[in-house]
Amino acid sequence: MREVEFLVQGSAPSPYRVTFIKHNNKLNASCTCPAGENGQYCKHRLAILAGDTNAIISKNKDQVATARDWLPGTDLESALIELAKTEHEYDIAKERLTIAKKKIAQAMRK
8 A cells, every 4th residue: 555645725724635545456535625525526636636736735746746657547547537528528518508599599589
């Protein structure tokens, strides 16, 4: 089991702790922010996995690469791929909805 922890400055005065634990093909990620502590989607964990070090205030920003290297082949990677695919489909649906609404507006003016 391997572990890396970061201090991240979020919206609260005190920084949050973001921890990644790699065990075999499983990558666990936790965060002490309100969303993370409630088991919800947490932008701090995802930012680090995306390589964003801007909010990290601990002196180990270089370990972001380590956490990212642990991602391939994990169930978390599969979930992130599914999220990206779904977000893309959502964007397409939103565009189609906008076009449909414009067509309705045009049809109502005739």
